[in-house]
Amino acid sequence: MPSRKTCHTISIMPFLSRDCVSVQTRAVLSAMLFATGLWLFLIYLLRYTLKALLSYHGWIFESHGKMSTSTKVWLSLVKMFSGRRPLLYSFQASLPRLPVPSVDDTIKRYLESVRPLLDNEQYTQMEILANDFKETRAARLQRYLILKSWWATNYVSDWWEEYIYLKGRSPIMVNSNFYIMDFLYVTPTHRQAARAGNMVHAMLQYRRKLERGEHAPLRALGTVPLCSTQMERMFNTTRIPGIETDIVQHLTDRKHLIVYHKGRFFQVWLYTGGRHLLPSELETQFQRILNDTSEPQPGEHKLAALTAGDRLPWARARIKYFSQGVNKVSLDAIESAAFFLALDDEPEGYNPAKNNSLDSYAKSLLHGKCYDRWFDKSFTLISYPNGKMGVNVEHSWADAPIVGHMWEYVLATDCFHLGYTEEGHCKGDVNRGLSFPTRLQWQISEECQDIVETSYLSAKQIADDVDFCGYLFNEFGKGLIKKCRTSPDAFIQLALQLAQFRDQSVFCLTYESSMTRMFRDGRTETVRSCTSEAVAFVRAMEDTGATNAHRLVLFRKAAEKHQNMYRMAMTGSGIDRHLFCLYIVSKYLGVDSPFLTKVLSEPWKLSTSQTPQQQLNLVDTNKFPKYVGAGGGFGPVADDGYGVSYIIVGENLITFHISSKFSNPKTDSHKFGQHIQKAMTDIQALFKLDNDKKTEEHAKCVHLENGKKHI
Structure with missing residues (x-):
């Protein structure tokens, strides 16, 4: 004791x-x-x-x-x-892990997906490769993948970010970055500084709620939670170029913004006295920048072209010319900023009286002048002198629905909560006591200027090759499609297959993006929309001897097949992410697989994506029908293919964003848009004829019944 x-x-x-x-x-x-x-x-x-x-x-x-x-x-x-009022990240620890499908199921579904694209001899060869892989190498690779799925929160997402995005050495402008547009019909003020002031303030409000986890979590059916991990890196994030691979740098709350205008970079502080700058104060700061007549420093005007060109020259230049002195200080200011704001000097936006206005607007958002966006920032907010806005988004850190969620909040807050005075200025008193925005200082040598110019010329060649078509389909929309008792997405995907065949006279491997955010750290999965059922339907549409009743039967089979594939992709039973990860494991282990090599080298000649509307409660489109977004788009994935993004807006509008390359004589974005319009109306006519037939049969029955009663 x-x-x-x-x-x-x-x-x-x-x-x-x-x-x-x-x-x-x-x-x-x-x-x-x-x-x-x-x-x-x-x-x-x-x-x-x-x-x-x-x-x-x-x-x-x-x-x-x-x-x-x-x-x-x-x-x-x-x-x-x-619980009653969950916060944004309340469900993160309860989300299940993404399951690893069985190799047999994945290969079976893969062979089924390529069957309509291959002739008998090609399909037999693919079967031989697939069976050889399944019998010799698959089991070993699958064991390692399952082992990874036990310790990683998601067996796909880290490799997807690293190998699909960060290891790429080609330019990210057009090839990777995407854009989102402003309201289609409404511009709440035509004062550039005022609109930018309200939008930036709304973004700061969104960031504060994001950091506190105060946003309501996104939930399917209003109940099933979706992963919110990607939202954590929305602000204060930059893609940093590297020699072999880039990295995504995310910092804690930063109190400044970088603004680009006419070749000059300005630093604007976002806080004063421990609070955010008010919209009127931000308007004052942005107007000061617009009024500034100083000239760019030598090499400053096109400096951002470094982020638009090849990654390796940018990485080497960053190490050699931006690792010390004033250049390092200024670059650090850009890379640590909350986000990047570009005050453009040429108006853009949808104008029904001007041909191709949507095309010009899209190209401006996608690549601009190749030196007036900082393409490495998580997003660049773009402000036009007519009051229109938009964003260009770096893709590695998140997918489109993540930025779309923020953009919906910002647009609604700008118009319905912050508002403007009768003169179009931001509401609130003008604070003239704020210190002026600070010019970033640069010392760009002639050798570095040559690298900037080389990057600019490379980027400009890519930008000039983008053939873009923005197309508003308003003959009908979601309302009429639902009356046909079919999925709007399946309807549009089958219309795209019909348009593709009419445009190219062949079927092609088709990519549709689906989300896997019902799982922890989930990102996307591929839906292979060109199915045997879709091919049968398209061939019937082009067969003059086929009846509309037969075509309609084939359409319903194809639509049901597409919906089932979409559901399987969402629930972890997709094809492409599993094969992608097996391929990465094979490279780690030094295992050569002709089957996986061939699968991963197949080109997606038609790449498609739907922009979802996620917060319908923010804007009552029945009360304010003009306050509808135009969605966004991306560049062509294949040199000889199309990129198609679409948004189903309200009940009566579908907006298509179509991209291809001028350099390929076989593609034409505007012609493809015409094919989409014709395909949509042709499919809708099947239901119209079917409904007319049912109405006629019903009338006959009523007539006969009335006749019996009369007798």
């Missing part, structure tokens, strides 16, 4: 002796330990119960409007375990 003095001096074992602690103290400590243990047990029990519930995906395969009793019970349990 140690003495009382020993009990006081041995601090690491104070509770071993009954003489050291009273009975009451021991009881309190025991109760605290028990309560803490019980509390932790309940937290983990709730978390893993919710994770088990969220691992069920049967609900997504049920027919629309025909929810089973088991799914209703499941939804009720998910709601009960989700």
Whole structure:
């Protein structure tokens, strides 16, 4: 038995002796330990119960409007375990891991997807390659992949970011970055500085709520949570060029913004007295920049072209010319900024009275002049002198729906919460006491200027080759398509297949982006839209001897097939991410696989994506029908193919963003847009004829019934 003095001096074992602690103290400590243990047990029990519930995906395969009793019970349990007011990141620990599909299932689905694209001899060769891979190399690669899935939160996402985006050495402008447009019909003010002031302030509000996790989590069916990890890097993030691979640098809250105008870079502080600058204060700062008549420093005007050209010259120039002195200070200011703002000097935007206005607007957002966007920033906010806005987004850190969520919030906040005075200025008092924006200083040598010019010429060649068509389809929209009892997305995808065949006279490998954010750290999966069912439907549409009834039957089969593939992609049973990861494992292990090499080298001649509307509660389009967004788009993926992005806006409008390359004589974006219009109306006519036939048959039945009653 140690003495009382020993009990006081041995601090690491104070509770071993009954003489050291009273009975009451021991009881309190025991109760605290028990309560803490019980509390932790309940937290983990709730978390893993919710994770088990969220691992069920049967609900997504049920027919629309025909929810089973088991799914209703499941939804009720998910709601009960989700809590009343969850925050943005509340569900992160409860999201299930992305499952690794079996090799047999993936290869079976892959062979099924390429069957309509290959002749018998080519398909036989592909079968031989696939079976050889399955019997010899697949099991070993799959074991390593499953092992990775046990310790990684997502077995795909880190490799996808690294190998698809960051290791690429070609320019990211056009090839990777994408854009999102402003409201289509509405410009709340034509004062450039005022619109930029409101939009930047709304972004700062969004960032504050993001950092506090105060945004409501996105949920499918209003209940099933989606992963929010990508949102963490929205602000204060820059892609840093490297010799072999780039990195994504994300910093904590930064208090400044970098503004580009007429070849000059300005630093604008976003806080004063511990608060955000008000919209009127931001307008003042931006107007000061617009009024500034100083000339760019030598080499400054086209400096941002470094981010538009090849990555390797930019990485080497960054090390050699921007690692010390004023150049390092100025570059650090850009790369650590909340985001980048470009104040353009040429108006853009949709103008129905001007031909191709949407095309010009899209190209401006996608590549601009090749030196007036900092393409490495997480996003560049672009402001035009007529009050229009837009964003150019670097792709490695996140996918389009993430930025789209922020953009919806900012547009709604700008118009419906912040507003403008009658003269079009930001509301609030003008604060003239703010210190002026600070010019960034540069010392660009002639040798570095030559590298900048080389990057600019390389980027300009890419930009000039982009053939773009922005097309508003307003003959009908989601409302009429739903009356046809089919998925709007499946309807559009089949129209794209029909348009592609009419344009090229052949079918091609088609990419449609689907999300996997029902899983932790999920990003995207591929839906291979060119199915055997879609090919059969298209051939029937082009067969003059086929009846409309037969075509409609084939359409419904193709649409159902597409919907099922989309659902499988969302629930972790896609094809391409699994094969991609098997390929990466094979490279790590030095295993040569002709099958995987061939799969990963296949070109996506038609690359498509839908821009989703995620926060319909922000703008009441029934009350404000003109306040609709135009969505966004991206550059062509293949030299001889098309990139097509579309957004289903409200009930009566679908906007298409179509890109291809002028350098390929076989592609024409405007011609393809015409094919899309014709395909959409041709498919809708099938339902119209079917409805007319049903109406006629119903009228005959009524007539006969009335005749019987008369007799």
